[in-house]
Amino acid sequence: MTNATNATVGATAGTMTTAETMTEAGTAETVTEAGMTAGTATGATAGTAASGGSRPIDVMSLYPKDMNIYGDSGNVLTVRRRLALYGYESVMHYYNQGDEWPERVDLILGGGGQDTGQKKIIDDFFMRADLIRSLADEGVPMLMICGMYQLFGEYFETVDGTRLDGIGVIGAYTVGQDVRMIGNLVERSDEFGDVIGYENHSGQTFLREGVSPLGRVEHDGRGNNGEDHTEGARVNNVIGTYMHGSLLPKNPKIADFLIRKACERRYGAFEPQVTDSARGELDRLERFAVEARRVAAARPR
Template identity: 75%
Template sequence: MEQSASKRPIDIVSLYPKDMNIYGDSGNVLAIERRLSLYGYEPRIHAVNQNDAWPDHADIILGGGGQDTGQKKIIEDLFRRADMLHELADDGVPMLMICGLYQLFGEYFETVDGTKLEGISIIRSYTVGRDVRMIGNLVEHSELFGDIIGYENHSGQTFLREGVAPLGHMDGEGTGNNGEDHTEGALVNHVIGTYMHGSLLPKNPKISDFLIRAAAERRYGEFAPQFTDETREQLAHLDETAARAREVAASRPR
């Protein structure tokens, strides 16, 4: 007998949406929620802000970007959860951290004014703030995901430690992590850090499916979509819309 969607929940933690949600990053939560539903799972969204209780299950963790002031607001709470987040990352929980939380998942972020915000070191990287802001549409190339399309807007320059794999590489245009080594983002186990806003996931369904597959396999031992004719058609339409959005975004100048 097939298991119904109501018996296959996937718990999604939206991390600090009050202070770390800028440039459409909440769209990543909506994209995961929609695709999970179409695959026949029951998405359960848990917004976790400062001092909020952690849910009983965390299958996917999504975090967004924010200004320096937002990072300073959440840093104390983030450190209280650091050991748990390390354990979850080591256990294979998929995570997507955008911009400001990408920086704080590294070793430290030194702001333009010289303030040093210690990170929780899930990603071995460090970030230094600069006066020049890096803004514009971005296309990067990934062996795992193909072309990744998004929008960067950051003044921090992030440098990956030796042995840390970038999310992607760029040919020419775009500054990415630091404007020097043609890398963008980082991929550690199932943890993705990136400067890509946009929001990222609606235009990059391969990354959504990477997170969903990892979550389903960890919780249920397999990723087993259960389609109806209607949901299969809706998923195809969603992917067609994403393809059109990718074409438009890729054609726009920085």
């Protein structure tokens, strides 16, 4: 990353800019988290909690080498930083095809990717399908963006009629079209308020009856399919959405939902231990989020 890129990531995602000790496949090394991109490490990497405690939360970045476009790695950085500010220790697992699945996963984040990226991961993804479905049923919080959102559905039918199966965590199916839906997007969510992100997809996703959308959009030609004004989906603690941007830096309520659910499952309750300095940092990140949301909402693209 350039210095300018580091500054942007640090401001919007709230990443750490001081060195912290991490382990990569059992080897200790010192890195700056602002300089770490998804896919840099494989295996487990442990972040340092702001409070100095050691309440670990195991976070997985799913296929970061191939499913990580339009800034989706910022979602990982945001979760890590907010966990630390709340006094938890993030133990990172960057899982790519062929890797060993970790013994424990408390939260899973997946990003978007090109068609070539989806083809690379698909065999491994289906090999892990039963496990992922089981974790979703058990209430493990997950955030899946764009391409991974589609793969978590039932199937994707391409423009030429080819049908690609999904793993069926979300009751939804996707049909390809020639027209892309592109631009900044504001949706209304009953749980999270206004959600703001950036969509860029040609697939039209339709939710099955009884599946709740993440939110609703006002205009035609936007959201899941451009027709029914839905965007994203919510099943148990699994969220699927087309919103890149990154999503979580601009929408910390969703980040905190994922964190809260992960902590409740592991420890029985979400009990932040926030120092005065951490409180100041959380306030600063909220101001950045408000400004980023304002700018994005004012720009169609």
